[in-house]
Amino acid sequence: MNHIHEECGVFGIYSPKQADLASDCYYALFALQHRGQESAGITVNERGRLRTHKDAGLVEDVFTKDVMEYLGKGNMAVGHVRYGTAGINPVQNAQPIVVNHCKGLMSLAHNGSLTNASELREELELNGSIFHMTSDSEIIAHVIIRERLKCGSIEAAVSKAMDRLDGAYSFVVMSSTKLIAARDPHGFHPMCIGTRPDGSIMFASETCALDAVGATFLRDVQPGEVVIVDKNGLRSDDSHVGKCDKSLCVFEYIYFARPDSVVDGSSVHMARQRAGSFLALEHPCNADVVIGVPDSGLDAAIGYAKTSGIPYGIGFIKNKYIGRTFIQPTQSDRENLVRIKLNPVSATVKGKRVVLVDDSIVRGTTCARIVRLLRDAGATEVHMRSSAPPFLYPCYFGTDVDSQENLVAWNRTVEEVRDIIGVDSLGYLSCENAHKLAENTAGFCTACFDGNYPCTPPKTPDKTRFERGVDE
Amino acid sequence: MNHIHEECGVFGIYSPKQADLASDCYYALFALQHRGQESAGITVNERGRLRTHKDAGLVEDVFTKDVMEYLGKGNMAVGHVRYGTAGINPVQNAQPIVVNHCKGLMSLAHNGSLTNASELREELELNGSIFHMTSDSEIIAHVIIRERLKCGSIEAAVSKAMDRLDGAYSFVVMSSTKLIAARDPHGFHPMCIGTRPDGSIMFASETCALDAVGATFLRDVQPGEVVIVDKNGLRSDDSHVGKCDKSLCVFEYIYFARPDSVVDGSSVHMARQRAGSFLALEHPCNADVVIGVPDSGLDAAIGYAKTSGIPYGIGFIKNKYIGRTFIQPTQSDRENLVRIKLNPVSATVKGKRVVLVDDSIVRGTTCARIVRLLRDAGATEVHMRSSAPPFLYPCYFGTDVDSQENLVAWNRTVEEVRDIIGVDSLGYLSCENAHKLAENTAGFCTACFDGNYPCTPPKTPDKTRFERGVDE
Amino acid sequence: MNHIHEECGVFGIYSPKQADLASDCYYALFALQHRGQESAGITVNERGRLRTHKDAGLVEDVFTKDVMEYLGKGNMAVGHVRYGTAGINPVQNAQPIVVNHCKGLMSLAHNGSLTNASELREELELNGSIFHMTSDSEIIAHVIIRERLKCGSIEAAVSKAMDRLDGAYSFVVMSSTKLIAARDPHGFHPMCIGTRPDGSIMFASETCALDAVGATFLRDVQPGEVVIVDKNGLRSDDSHVGKCDKSLCVFEYIYFARPDSVVDGSSVHMARQRAGSFLALEHPCNADVVIGVPDSGLDAAIGYAKTSGIPYGIGFIKNKYIGRTFIQPTQSDRENLVRIKLNPVSATVKGKRVVLVDDSIVRGTTCARIVRLLRDAGATEVHMRSSAPPFLYPCYFGTDVDSQENLVAWNRTVEEVRDIIGVDSLGYLSCENAHKLAENTAGFCTACFDGNYPCTPPKTPDKTRFERGVDE
């Protein structure tokens, strides 16, 4: 647990004619793989008949040629990648969630976390619902289906369901004939719309997925908006829009989203460069070279270098061949692990005063090892700059900020953290500047840094609640 | 589709102390593997906390050392093997079904088929239930859970649920603290109880699973009985016992069950020998040697040989190395496939008049190829004897008798079938004698042979009903 | 190590036109799989260009669809299955051995063991040869190639090579244009010739491989014979024929060969039945039923039953689902392992005096467990009959008879062995009758039973000689 993780990536596509949409999902999910590496899934809708394949593993492992052939052609499709804690059978929580109800089919792919999940689930269970997953996404499916029994259409059911859901959610729902995207009124996580010359319309967590399928960015789904696509084209239900202040997760810019994505109108790469520039202004430094920790610190390092005038250099080579089955060194050699993954370029740092930029500091252990590598390679000074403020508070909106006792910044001064990670100076981006990262966007959730929660935290925040048994 | 298949094997174990019950399930499921080869699953209950692993594949493939370690020790466990049609993701229907309800945990493993599944499912869906599988077993889980909301105990909920379930079911349910077995009032499929010197109590589809775990047969679960095991020991709810006439599936004796099992008090091996003896009496024949088709025809062949006085011989060698990944010969060589799997022993049949005994004849194609092999090997005459009557009617109780147009006996005289399979004479066991197969048991369902259904067939018998979508 | 193992199975095919000979090899190797389960390999010769695939594993695992496609069509092919001791990289010794020499291509598949391997290998090494395997087969390849440098043809080289090879060998060699089979002058192991209506000619270790590819048995390769097939048809070099007395391994009849094979003119199944008949005459017994240990004891059990007049019964059900990845029970449960693989049929043995027939007794441990199972199942007496004499001496001709200290019969009386395996009486086939097993064959090697070696044993019999290093 060396970093904060996003919990999901979502993609949906509607085509006016039967086409190989499974391949579109496949390439889009590759582009979204950084948002979740635990499981992946695709549902293809061929004239109202759904075929789904989902499993634990990376997109490339889950979707073999045989599977792609099975999924076949269709006129709509939904895809999902999921991050989650390890387990022997993570397939249980894989998405899309497919519901084969007598009132209609549904496939759901969701990103986010509800704050009233426990209350909703208990209420549903007492009315006869049975849950098979430990994720919130299944609760959303149940709420929609129960509304569907009372509503005339699936989009009406989605809109009614939103009255009952609190917290963060960006999801795509596919029925027999419609593809629907919804984003919570706070707009915690991104969702955008794209189009392609062949008439296809897509929803995606990030624009990089649109690029991957040759589509053009149309616009973002607004916080609170429900967007429907069917044979009559694109239309919107904005009855929940404007109900809350926008509070997009600022860590989407700092780390989660891919640098080549544009989120709510602002380039992620530029936001990171701006973080570096702010850092250069907030925490200047006499040094000879600015380097970033690959890959997450590189953009901000360039920003720091530009604003400070200190030259940018390549400080580390990352071993790109280390995959899933890499054998971890034995305990005594664990110190070497960082070096195997990340080797310093002596030519860049030897005899130099180095500014080291990374996106954030969580537990501090990896950071301390990286600093030691630089000193071993001959760096005379190491000045650490973090393009995120210190992590201090839990997140309830779909990311996995560690518990406070594991956060190196919790209950410690900057000087204490500086000494723990062994640097000559340490500077964090200020919360104030974190709110200014994006050129064209305003309204961020920075609760993990300052504790200002945009909506009420859950009463029972224990995430493992749904895994525990209950005594009879 | 060369044979009739059973749809499941079930096992449950209760131990007074924490023990390696996952291993017991593993060995028991090996013994029951003949009842289902599509998927396998085990749930272990460690002090009210359930750990489950289930997947497509044979027991040996699904349960690796890592999985067994994950399952760990416990004081109760449930296991299941399932037969089903192929598909890219058969894992969807794997059992046990685990329900993590706020009123209590439940793991369910089921063998059988409901005749009112469609009606129950629609009613449940209109009350908000969502189904993820296409099997009847999930319906049973929902009915029990809905009763559980109204009842004071899980055993009461099971008993109430049985009022709503029509058709064939033998299932094991595990709650936080109790292990419960139930068998439908007709007793379509077997379920027995075993004990072990260490105080463990088991439920199993067949006694061979008890042997595999070193247990002793105690008694059969009666048709309609609910048997409960918990820290207070074994007790029984017989409120549904005697409600119907017993109608055990006769094909359990003829083919499904393993010859070393004892079902409802009668040895399966002896029942098959008796089938052979009846055949010798009903359809005598002048011949030099009696051989059986391995493995299912061997027991009856011995019976035929004993009663007729014609010597028994080994007629075929079965290739035991042909497994899951065997590459089927190309179409033009398909004729050779039977020979690769089953080679005649010329020394036994050359120049001989041969009586060939098999358990049954379904489509007749494999049978015809086997007969051709014998003639090629030098048999001068081949007299076929089937220890089942001709298949003529569909089964709605948990086996997969083919549709009538595929059954070779449908709309054909015995002479016509004889000519199709190319034998000199053909004799089937009579329905009358089928009812006398077991020494100590009476009351059989022989509906697939005579059309006498012990309970009302389903209104919508289409098995793929739950896989289809519904237009919005 | 519960049984004696054969070390190889060999197949070769010549076709007058390009054909799918890889498939023929595939099905033939399936039929020969019982002769070796460690590795498998096929070489296809397409107009003088060889394509080979060989790997550790069963035929079915080694040859996937992709591999079969790669092998493609050809006009000659050679296949091999190998038994060997376990190891992390058994692929090293997989065959066929392919040699791409500037004087010509060669693919070699061999069954047997040389008695002068050490001497030959050292001589070759001192003349510059390098060896990559630990098997004798590579030595044969080197000897042939060195002769080839001096001879005008590959068949002349094979014949010259035979002057240098001592011990047991049956091999097939394929050059660019010829397919050649050779069998040592003692004829230790079988090799036969088959033909097919399409003009193909095959060599195989056993006739069951001919059956598997739709071929007809033509004749056996004689001890000492070299048989050549090429575009000019079949011809023979008999210059080594008759040099020695024939000494076919008698254990080919008792256990190695498949019962449906005919070896050197005699049916294997009949030979085993005769073994049972001899046993009934040598060691009669008052009993109620005769059963065989599946699968190797069944044929002899029928012979015992027929000659003694005691009824034959099915005593055990063998679990056919236990494969390569079966998880062995923990040490404490090891006793159960035999029961999981082999469950007694109580209906057959309960309250009965049982004659138990198996092909042989090696260490006695498995035998003792099987006897215990029978007694647990209610057998009142167990009389063991072995259709092989006691193992007492090492084999140097291609099988792996255990070292003497592990052989239960070594240094023990029949009564002592009887007590160890826990039976009421024990009878072995006599060596004298072992020599009479086959109807039409004479001249057996029974050295493992009586120590009469047909040719000089190796000076350095250590089989691991070639795996050890040598100090510089």
Added chain:
Amino acid sequence: MNHIHEECGVFGIYSPKQADLASDCYYALFALQHRGQESAGITVNERGRLRTHKDAGLVEDVFTKDVMEYLGKGNMAVGHVRYGTAGINPVQNAQPIVVNHCKGLMSLAHNGSLTNASELREELELNGSIFHMTSDSEIIAHVIIRERLKCGSIEAAVSKAMDRLDGAYSFVVMSSTKLIAARDPHGFHPMCIGTRPDGSIMFASETCALDAVGATFLRDVQPGEVVIVDKNGLRSDDSHVGKCDKSLCVFEYIYFARPDSVVDGSSVHMARQRAGSFLALEHPCNADVVIGVPDSGLDAAIGYAKTSGIPYGIGFIKNKYIGRTFIQPTQSDRENLVRIKLNPVSATVKGKRVVLVDDSIVRGTTCARIVRLLRDAGATEVHMRSSAPPFLYPCYFGTDVDSQENLVAWNRTVEEVRDIIGVDSLGYLSCENAHKLAENTAGFCTACFDGNYPCTPPKTPDKTRFERGVDE
């Protein structure tokens, strides 16, 4: 075939005491993985007994926990990674090559290509040698072994063998008691020596492998040098040193070696930066941003930016999740493939004049696609700079420069190539400056650029010579 490939990476380690050298090899091979991805192998020497595992695949796939356990501890070890053309059974050419000769054990790992391979192989074959591989490395093993029969020691045999080997070779040989490194007199490919505080001594193709095992760089192996390590420590045979002019492959600096390696005294990263600086001087340009093609063009792009004063930017995001099993888009979508792997960052290039730096241009197709991506992303001008001169001539020394008809620069002017790849201007590094890339090194082979071969090219340059058959 979009790039030039190195053919191997080599590692050897000697430890004064038994240690987990397999793990050292594992981590070293990870660091050398970029030098070969086809197969990997390790031999461990435990007191004169060798254990080897090698197979097709990446280091991580070949070495599982079970394999590492099998390899175990030892006092010497050798490792190898290999690049090669695809094939169904690339395991055939995997190294190290292990020879278990009666005069001594040997394990050999080799990088390079002989120019007299055909002559040597034919001569050896006519003296009785048999070859199993198609690689030159086996020839080296045979030459050493044949010399060993005449020499008193393995190191003398290596030195004598070098008299017979022409071309490029850097290899490590391990005997029972000695570890020996040799480098051809031209020094085509690198080889360095490292030491560790625990007394271990290592040979490696690159210094990054020393870093990965916590070792310190001692010195490079000189062209023509033989270095021996045994219990008496490190010693050198320099009888071949200085026989030729040094001609290190210049492409080691431009592309093959890892940027964090130091080759023959010069930093690879700095050499690439210098290439960028030379390009800025040779081919200046009016532009707004300098970007590199990840990962191979990044170092040179920084050099270009520094010298030109044009800002450096991040132009592309490379998808790091695309692995071995990625499903290639269908032909019609192939255009998208580059985009899926490499997405431009619009924020960096939109409305900008872009300098695009890559290490080299081979066929030009990938390059053209990358340029199109930049234009689609809004770049107004694209100026391509290649830090290698144009490829024009075949390489015979261990790399796989494509055949001339596939090289875009062959028979074309710079302007023609510029138009093919669709850029506004195109500039290559000059051959003259290529010779000045390294600070501390002189003497390069630039034959692929200028046709000046440091030694005679092979008479029969056909690389597939050893795969073909020979008619009898």
